Amino acid sequence: MNMKPLIIGDLKVRIPIIQGGMGVGISRWRLAGSVAKEGGIGIISTAQIGYDEPDFEKDPIKANLKAIKKHIDLARSIADGGIVGVNIMVATKQYESYIKAACMAGADVIISGAGLPIKLPDLVKGYNTKIAPIVSSLRAASIILKMWDKKYKRCADFIVVEGPRAGGHLGFTKEQLAGDLSDFDTSIKDIKNYIKVFEEKYQRKIPVIVAGGIYDRNDIKHALSLGADGVQISSRFVVTNECDASKEFKEAYINARKEDIVIIDSPVGMPGRAVLTPFVKKVAKGKLPVKKCFNCLERCNPNEIPYCITKALIEAVKGNIDEGLVFCGDNTHRLNKITTVKEIFEELVF
CATH class of the missing domain: 3.20.20.70 (Aldolase class I)
Structure with a gap:
């Protein structure tokens, strides 16, 4: 084939x-x-x-x-x-x-x-x-x-x-x-x-x-x-x-083990697959206040969402992995x- x-x-x-x-x-x-x-x-x-x-x-x-x-x-x-x-x-x-x-x-x-x-x-x-x-x-x-x-x-x-x-x-x-x-x-x-x-x-x-x-x-x-x-x-x-x-984002992929790939809740209203970063651990413990709205999602109330997904994703792409959300597929550990x-x-x- x-x-x-x-x-x-x-x-x-x-x-x-x-x-x-x-x-x-x-x-x-x-x-x-x-x-x-x-x-x-x-x-x-x-x-x-x-x-x-x-x-x-x-x-x-x-x-x-x-x-x-x-x-x-x-x-x-x-x-x-x-x-x-x-x-x-x-x-x-x-x-x-x-x-x-x-x-x-x-x-x-x-x-x-x-x-x-x-x-x-x-x-x-x-x-x-x-x-x-x-x-x-x-x-x-x-x-x-x-x-x-x-x-x-x-x-x-x-x-x-x-x-x-x-x-x-x-x-x-x-x-x-x-x-x-x-x-x-x-x-x-x-x-x-x-x-x-x-x-x-x-x-x-x-x-x-x-x-x-x-x-x-x-x-x-x-x-x-x-x-x-x-x-x-x-x-x-x-x-x-x-x-x-960023280099740090790529390294988060390379360093991820199978157990580091988890399912999270996203403000989009859907589950998502991501690397278990310190940020993800922090979110699991409770809501993070949204200080600024970036107008990214149609149905998003900053007062109700668990965290600002824009801020989390921007932090990650810039290389601040500890404060960032790193989405990934389930083969990332390979x-x-x-x-x-x-x-x-x-x-x-x-």
Whole structure:
């Protein structure tokens, strides 16, 4: 079984590997552009993407919207004609503005999760940007595809099916995460079978991308054997020279043991997988007062949330791990050295 190019409408992806969007500041222009150059799809996370812009403290949303174009342009400058996209969380405050900014900046694809991206087809009208929802179950896939079909006469250009072994925010309950994770294989097959009706209706293939727990060639081969058309990989790209995170952030990955990878509660309202940092231990003991709101989440009351996720993620990406939140996938403990994007592709492609 050899890896075949991934065809998404009029886009031809030479290597069917998507680098997952990781915020805050983990996957920006340098990482995304480098992945695109190697023949995969490089994804920039728009989550507080402008955290290091001069005007971020004063007007975070304005800084982020400006940074979206900046990072897409910079990624393209090193991508050698490769495919560059963005990941935009549905939970983002002014979600519509972020989508428009990405389209205007010429993003090839938009991947959207952390909620149901029901309005996404309407927001990309007039642009050639390809769109994909992130789903974790057949139910979520059916809701989105039926709604897009009924309301916009549109289907997804591809679908990212994210499993329980992924990093960051997870579309599963804590109970599900504590149970048998092998059921995910069945979900992939069910979704693949379910979308056939939409493929027939719209006379086009809807590629399925499997995400979560993809580490080596065997994982890729397993996903392809289930009918997947490609994979999304995130954690492995963190420990590369090209990753936009700090040296300390990368070292937190390399030093993490299996028992250091835990499930936490996120202010987004979903469980998340992260490294057990001193910050995570502190949060487990009680709520941390929010001193400043960065307007990152649509449904967020600073007086009710357990901590400010923006502050925690910015501290981490800057290298202050003791006060930071370090999201990661469940294979992170297997990482033991800094490598390069090129070396990862050379290892994984077959």
